[in-house]
Amino acid sequence: MTETPTQPTQAAETPNVDPVLLDDLIDAVDERDTRWLARTLQRMHPADAADLLEALSFDTFSEAVELLGGELPADILIELRDSYREEAVEVLPDAAVASALDELDSDDATTILEDLEDERRERILEDLAPIDRAQLERGLSYEEETAGRLMQTEFVAAPEYWTVGHAIDHARALGEELPEVFYELYVTDPGHRLLGTVSLATLLRTPRDVQLSDIMEDPLSTLKPEMDQEEVAFQFRKYSLASAPVTDDGGRLVGMITVDDMVDVMQEENAEDLLSLLNVNSADGADTVWDTVKARAPWLGVNLFTAFISSAIISLFEATIAQIVALAVLMPVVAALGGNAGSQGLAVAVRAIAERQLDGDAARRAVWREVTSALVNGLIFAVGVGLISLVWFRDIELALVMGAAMLATFIWAGFSGILVPLGLKRLGADPAVASSVFVLTLTDVMAFFSFLGLATIVLL
């Protein structure tokens, strides 16, 4: 291997995919040039190769995978986005899927297995070596989105009486058989119970004759296979972990989770919160029109219902509006500002809950802060909308009604923006889901009721 000083070959902020290379790829698929395809993809980093393949239209992608068959490297397959990976697994012959399962770490192999239909999964599993099969079936037995699903069963463990020299010699003897990526070594007793961890950095700086038991540290985080992935991600972030051991109830080491998988989980959970807050069930770049409709129509349906609740409130005051049409002109202002204030509080609360900053006392302080700042903003904007209404309609009573309704709606929005997510959390529900529908409905009802109600009392 010869080396020249590496210069940046990959410019920052450029698109992920080289358009010339993409055109060549499309031509190669057209010409069924399997050799070019295989060689080009194998020369690239799997993440880059996956980006390139994902830039193809879905049909061309399928064709490419069909051409490649078993020559599609497993590490590219696992880098593909969900929808593309599922399509690839669908298209690949059983033998190619089986050899991918064989090559991949167990957590990645489990991901592929999840993509398969039951019957095909059984068939492919039967062809694997019994030991691999048992391991993969165990992985699948854990619930989705738990540590058990995310962990790999490939890790490096050593007995406590070994010395540093022992461990290094052993690693050299195993060589390529070791997992490709690991950051620490686990020290176990003869019953496979986890005693401690030794980071590779510590192993490296410690003299050969020191015993592992003298340099091992308590594992920072005690992960269990049934632990929710969000909890696992939280531990990784809190303790700045690169990897962590997973132990069963008997304290036996059963797997290892690495930070790259946790980064994906964090991104997923964050995306879920953002989409939920804006009433989308799920989204992916490769979604079809039908996926999109399915992910959004249910929430629009809920909104249809809540919007007519607001209408019903307004219709209580039809007689008032008939006499003073200005009310119809102004009422959306109260609802819009109130809704905006409510969602602001909601966004902050959902973030704080995700970051676990709203336990106990902190929750009480947050409620107080939200309501007080709603009062302050309410006063500011009550005066604002009041003045604008006064200038526009030259009616002091109307301006006062507008201001008073605005203030009432802001305070109400402050309460609902924090209490709705806290309430959902206490009920064990995800505070991001459905919160915004609740909050917006509550503020709309308050806005229309207070504004039109006050107008009926004061102005008629």
Place this chain on the structure above:
Amino acid sequence: MTETPTQPTQAAETPNVDPVLLDDLIDAVDERDTRWLARTLQRMHPADAADLLEALSFDTFSEAVELLGGELPADILIELRDSYREEAVEVLPDAAVASALDELDSDDATTILEDLEDERRERILEDLAPIDRAQLERGLSYEEETAGRLMQTEFVAAPEYWTVGHAIDHARALGEELPEVFYELYVTDPGHRLLGTVSLATLLRTPRDVQLSDIMEDPLSTLKPEMDQEEVAFQFRKYSLASAPVTDDGGRLVGMITVDDMVDVMQEENAEDLLSLLNVNSADGADTVWDTVKARAPWLGVNLFTAFISSAIISLFEATIAQIVALAVLMPVVAALGGNAGSQGLAVAVRAIAERQLDGDAARRAVWREVTSALVNGLIFAVGVGLISLVWFRDIELALVMGAAMLATFIWAGFSGILVPLGLKRLGADPAVASSVFVLTLTDVMAFFSFLGLATIVLL
């Protein structure tokens, strides 16, 4: 060090802080028991100690830091949330801050320096060893939120002609002087230019006499000090990195970034997107009422303005509403559903842009998908609101107007939900910021204009 099989000492999903311990801590601060405070905190993991301190009220926290002074461990200080860390740095005497700077890795030391006012920073820097001082000043010279600010200047480098044995012996000789956490070794030429990287796992499994140049790999990601932190985080995620080298324009190795800092950046960027989409500038668990008002009032001000634009549209049709009050009852339904559809599209687009899934062709496909699915949902909900209006008001023309306005607003919402964020991105702006104000204003205007306009034409 004796070891017993580790049992989970920390239950999952429990609150971060033990309430009994918290009470003891408050008592200790009351009784000014500095020794208990120092010993208790030092025994805990810094991340846990920071959580415990953050559970105190801000005033008690200040008191605790004042009591501890130089005995507050630097690694707890750096684990504190921004607002608490800033308060602590404010309260600590110069000598304590200087010794913390000395103890911390350069990236963390830079974070502390940023908290200081200019004059105090100068004073404290002057007291440091010249070499440390120069290093920290160089760190501060990079812009905020760049790789230069995030990188640490502590890393492990070796010349290419060294063997594995050489490198390990050297690491053992340095022992405690090595950085506490590192995952790879950088191979450099005599001019400090980066030639390649060797992961510690590779180092471990390779025989002693192999030369580093034979096992080093090209760095996956070429980071520059001036690179935006979002780009750096993206590279970490894409290539599943635990750490990465940073080189200057001459290819010289100047620093190292580790994944734990990138995880924080990802969380920050995600939080920013979510808060921006819901019109909040920034938020932190320790925000005061005043912080809260400042973070939200500007967007409410913008919304005040846009809400009156909607009012102005409605006021064009005052005469129509005066004759048919049902219009005032129904118009918020069109606006609410249209706004919801627009924000759904917006949420999906903002996520896809953050994930870089909307480059080139993908953007065109996304526009097509958004508009088509808006058409489908528009048809569904046009029929829905039309039927409900028909049942309610028994007026087929009103129902038809309602349905037609709904369909027009949905299609319009589909366009704006995807084109507004794509447009902001093309202009180099953050697509999450201000998008929702634009989209909601556009859909409101369309909703009121189409509904009231059609009503005026058809029903009068």
